[in-house]
Amino acid sequence: MTNPAITALQPADLKERLANDEKIMVIDVRTPAEFETVHIKGAYNVPLSMLSEHTKEFAGRFADGAVLVCQSGARAEQARERLAAVGLETTTILAGGTDAYEKAGGDVVRGNQRWDMNRQVRMGAGSLVLAGFVGSRVVSRPVGFLSAAVGAGLVWSAVSNSCMMATVLSKAPWNKASVNPTLEATVRNIPTATGSVTVS
Known part of the structure; x- marks a missing residue:
């Protein structure tokens, strides 16, 4: 009997793997303002609305794997489903989102504060x-x-x-970020290749 595929990475596991310098691409699909307020150190911001409109373009950038993050997990799951629909099966979501990662002692970057x-x-x-x-x-x-x-x-x-x-x-x-990313700038900032992300 085969076990079902695991589609979520636990915050403590991500924290440990990043601390061990594993090359993990972390993609935060929240709005630019939410990302500006607080995000996982080293994460890239690709708002869900942008990813939804340009799924195939981003799928090519995430081919080696990515951990998708949002506030709680719902938007990250939507992003995972959209990427899977265009054939990308190497993404996973961060269980509990940014809040859970911070509570697990993960390193985050804080900016202008606003309510989530x-x-x-x-x-x-x-x-x-x-x-x-x-x-x-x-x-x-x-x-x-x-x-x-x-x-x-x-x-x-x-x-x-x-x-x-x-x-x-x-x-x-009050929910406007100081800088709103364009598609070109967002794609350009994301590396073309990283180490693969697997969940075990």
């Missing part, structure tokens, strides 16, 4: 639900439908594994 997107979405959704409830009591009962709309949006977010509120919030002024 998950926290911003919780604040936004909670505020809208509260506003809908209070508005239905103070202003007019139909304002309560705002709470229902947010609830429906959260259900759809879970079913589709996407988040419209996060997409909207990512365009807010």
Whole structure:
């Protein structure tokens, strides 16, 4: 009986392998602003939106293997699935994302501090639900439908594994990075060959 393929690398394992100078390509698929706030030392930023539009171009750069990273693992898994769809099977995801890596004692780089997107979405959704409830009591009962709309949006977010509120919030002024990477600059910064990444 064969064991199923392991598709996640544990944070402590990545920390140890990087400490041993293994040539592991770490690709962070969060937004440039999230990457600027905190990222794994030595990681390259390839936002999921960019990778989604140019999957084949990046697949050629990751042919020797890569560890895909995001905040918690969901976007990294989406990136892995997109790369697998164009024939690249040598990528894995970092279990628990950047937070788990830092908690495991991994080396991270910090920049301009801002709330992570998950926290911003919780604040936004909670505020809208509260506003809908209070508005239905103070202003007019139909304002309560705002709470229902947010609830429906959260259900759809879970079913589709996407988040419209996060997409909207990512365009807010406080979520803009000091430098927005272009496709050309991003591709140019990623080495063409690294040591292969295997998970055991």
